[in-house]
Amino acid sequence: MKARVVPLAPGDTVTRKARRALLQRAAAVTVGPLPTCPEAAAFWSERAWSELAAVPAMSQSALAWLRHGGDTDSLGSLMQMGVDEVRHAELARDVAEGLGGYEATIPPGAAWEPALLGEPSGMPLPFWVVANGCISETVSLALMQARAAHTHHPVAARVLRAVMKDEAVHQRVGWNLAKQVLPAVSRPMQKELGEYARAMFEMLFMTFATRGLTPRHRQRARHIREVTAARGLGACPPDEADHVCQAVIEGTIMPRLRGLGVPVPAPR
Ligand SMILES: [Fe+2]
Numbered sequence: 001m002k003a004r005v006v007p008l009a010p011g012d013t014v015t016r017k018a019r020r021a022l023l024q025r026a027a028a029v030t031v032g033p034l035p036t037c038p039e040a041a042a043f044w045s046e047r048a049w050s051e052l053a054a055v056p057a058m059s060q061s062a063l064a065w066l067r068h069g070g071d072t073d074s075l076g077s078l079m080q081m082g083v084d085e086v087r088h089a090e091l092a093r094d095v096a097e098g099l100g101g102y103e104a105t106i107p108p109g110a111a112w113e114p115a116l117l118g119e120p121s122g123m124p125l126p127f128w129v130v131a132n133g134c135i136s137e138t139v140s141l142a143l144m145q146a147r148a149a150h151t152h153h154p155v156a157a158r159v160l161r162a163v164m165k166d167e168a169v170h171q172r173v174g175w176n177l178a179k180q181v182l183p184a185v186s187r188p189m190q191k192e193l194g195e196y197a198r199a200m201f202e203m204l205f206m207t208f209a210t211r212g213l214t215p216r217h218r219q220r221a222r223h224i225r226e227v228t229a230a231r232g233l234g235a236c237p238p239d240e241a242d243h244v245c246q247a248v249i250e251g252t253i254m255p256r257l258r259g260l261g262v263p264v265p266a267p268r
């Protein structure tokens, strides 16, 4: 059997700093009293499913990073990011509870499937890096920033701010991994990554915003966001969410990915 090398190399300065920032922020945020609002409870339940779906994505990324033989600071950051996502899911669940009740059943046809994402995957590392660090974390942070501007209730605002601070570090770690991994990818895989990114954009419009949903689902998703935004409980208006998604994809993610050698086609 071939001998295996285990270098356990430390990461670069950016990764080390980011990892330290994540470790220092484990302090618990508490959820205080909230008004009853079924729409906002539904919105925060969706948030909880979405945060939970990020847990297997981080775990898969960490496993792929380990297979790749990457540095230990990045590995530690990815594992810590998974822990953060569990905490975000719990916080969102607690906020939903406070608003009238956490909805535990994901509606049929919805795109969040934490359990499915948790199934074993042999997808190569560059795909996980693009999916998580570059796309999901970047869109999610931009949307949280937009939501924060409409969030006036102190409890919702406190939770949102705490989660946003984590997501900003997650995004930084993600793009730093991309910088290390993507330029070394073969030409055919770069093309595949570009197509994969485009397919992900379409999916994200449905999970993070309201575009591409069936008319019935869309009407409900819009209503939930309109009421939650108007009451300052953590959402931004649906048109703004759609716009933010589009702007961050076209203005930030696509140019940055192209700069790292991934030829992303424009979304259809
Ligand atoms: Fe999160």
Ligand SMILES: [Fe+2]
Binding pocket: 054, 081, 085, 137, 166, 167, 170
């Ligand atoms: Fe995250």
